[in-house]
Amino acid sequence: MKWTYVLASLQTHLRVQRAELLTTMESTVKKLDVTYNPINERNTFTNGDFITGQVTLEMGKDCQIDSLFIKFKAKADVMWSETYGKTTVVYHSKEKYFTMKQYFIQSKDSKDGEYVQLINQASEYPSVVAGVHVYPFTFQFPVQDFPSSFKGPHGKIVYSLEACLSRSMRPNKKESTTVNFVSKPDISNISALKMPQRMSMDKKMKVFTSGSLAMDVNLEKSCFLQGEEMKVVSFIKNNSSREIKPKYCIYRKQSFFAKGKRRVHTKDLIKEEGSPIPEKATETVTQVIAIPHDAEPSILNCNIIKAEYRLRVYLDIKYASDPEVKFDVVILPAAQMLPDGSSSSYAWFDTEPFGTPAASVWSFGPSAPTQPSAPPSYDFNGMYPSLNDFS
Structure with a gap:
């Protein structure tokens, strides 16, 4: 003891x-x-x-x-x-x-x-x-x-x-x-993203609403800067027996990939609505939507994480399913002011080129990496990722 x-x-x-x-x-x-x-x-x-x-x-x-x-x-x-x-x-x-x-x-x-x-x-x-x-x-x-x-x-x-x-x-x-x-976008593909987009739909109404609806929606481009205004022009033909209202939603879609599985999260960022369109009427509707200044830039160049945006335009109809069209939207970082008062080189795609990009951000295929011209040198040990399109 x-x-x-x-x-x-x-x-x-x-x-x-x-x-x-x-x-x-x-x-x-x-x-x-x-x-x-x-x-x-x-x-x-x-x-x-x-x-x-x-x-x-x-x-x-x-x-x-x-x-x-x-x-x-x-x-x-x-x-x-x-x-x-x-x-x-x-x-x-x-x-x-x-x-x-x-x-x-x-x-x-x-x-x-x-x-x-x-x-x-x-x-x-x-x-x-x-x-x-x-x-x-x-x-x-x-x-x-x-x-x-x-x-x-x-x-x-x-x-x-x-x-x-x-x-x-x-x-x-x-x-x-x-x-x-904040990754620098490659301006070699910006021209494609600045092309106008157009989508159309027709729907024949049933049950509580008779007639038909037609909608032709035009988007001036598919890439927008943080804080930029998005102009959506819609030609709407309301040949139904009810009043309809055009509505707009920009939502974010985040996808995560592991072991062949995917986990998806979506969140509505902006919801807006236009003026009602009476029955048997045809109107051209223009809606201007401001992209939030703090919206996170799109991420399309990572194998295991994607951050995407979509614009949903739909017609709100009582007692019926809402006809809709969707556009893929790319959000790019806005211009930054440097300490010397000049604008940073990575954000404003309508001005000077972004230097010498090494690979395309918005195309889903690897490019040969370039080396920085200024010292120091780097050894990445083969860790440059391939870019795969996860649908």
């Missing part, structure tokens, strides 16, 4: 000592922080942009550092679960787009050939650190056709900066921050 008590006391003492040791080790690092410098008013970046920032490290006392680096990475991740009787199946899929590293302090024994070391500053920074130190970094966003940042109910596309501090006999300490990336 006495030995049992002694053993229990010894175990308790060791646990307390271990906790105190871990607390002391952890308190040595007072601060590890990652910040970056915005380049426009919305704090967004696009293909080919440089991102600069700093890692701030504050140590409470002298400490030997094995390694300190900043990692820049991008990936898409999808996950949801479904229950079949007593069985729950988890559907998960992910895509990695790129990973880059920049070392500030690097161990001589490090074998980190998987990543690109942008700027080797190991010789400039001492491995014994005390007090506050600021380590600047610079990365360039790839020019390849990667999707915009996204967050949905079952998936996300994340661009992030992560600092990692490694010390002997201690757990690594990490801090990260996310970056908002």
Whole structure:
């Protein structure tokens, strides 16, 4: 009994000592922080942009550092679960787009050939650190056709900066921050998206309503900027026995793909209605709909996540099913103002070209990636995705 008590006391003492040791080790690092410098008013970046920032490290006392680096990475991740009787199946899929590293302090024994070391500053920074130190970094966003940042109910596309501090006999300490990336559309296909669209329908009424209806709807184009006005012109022939009312709805469709399954979420963004059209009347109706400034850009270049928009034009008829037509709509990012007062190059497709796009955003087939003309160079380890059309 006495030995049992002694053993229990010894175990308790060791646990307390271990906790105190871990607390002391952890308190040595007072601060590890990652910040970056915005380049426009919305704090967004696009293909080919440089991102600069700093890692701030504050140590409470002298400490030997094995390694300190900043990692820049991008990936898409999808996950949801479904229950079949007593069985729950988890559907998960992910895509990695790129990973880059920049070392500030690097161990001589490090074998980190998987990543690109942008700027080797190991010789400039001492491995014994005390007090506050600021380590600047610079990365360039790839020019390849990667999707915009996204967050949905079952998936996300994340661009992030992560600092990692490694010390002997201690757990690594990490801090990260996310970056908002807006993919640059390829103007080679903008001309096709700016072509007018037209859809027609005819319906013969039954039961409570007699006669027929005809609707011819014209849309000036299929791509629109955030905040832009959409003009919808409809020729409506109401040859029925009831008054009808034209209605309009822009809705968002998000699709998530994993293990051959798809999960879809739809949400109505805008609902508007026009003036009533009396029975036995024919009218040309024009409706102007403003695209929300904060509408997320379309995502059509990701294998496991899609964000699409559609315009639904329908005729509201009492005691009858509503005849309708649907248009696919692409929403593009609006122009951004840079700190020098100029407009960013990725958003306004009626002005200057967007530089040298690497692949078509709106066509569903891969193009050969181009390399950025300015240093640093990148090695994406074959992670450039193929683009498949999920219908």
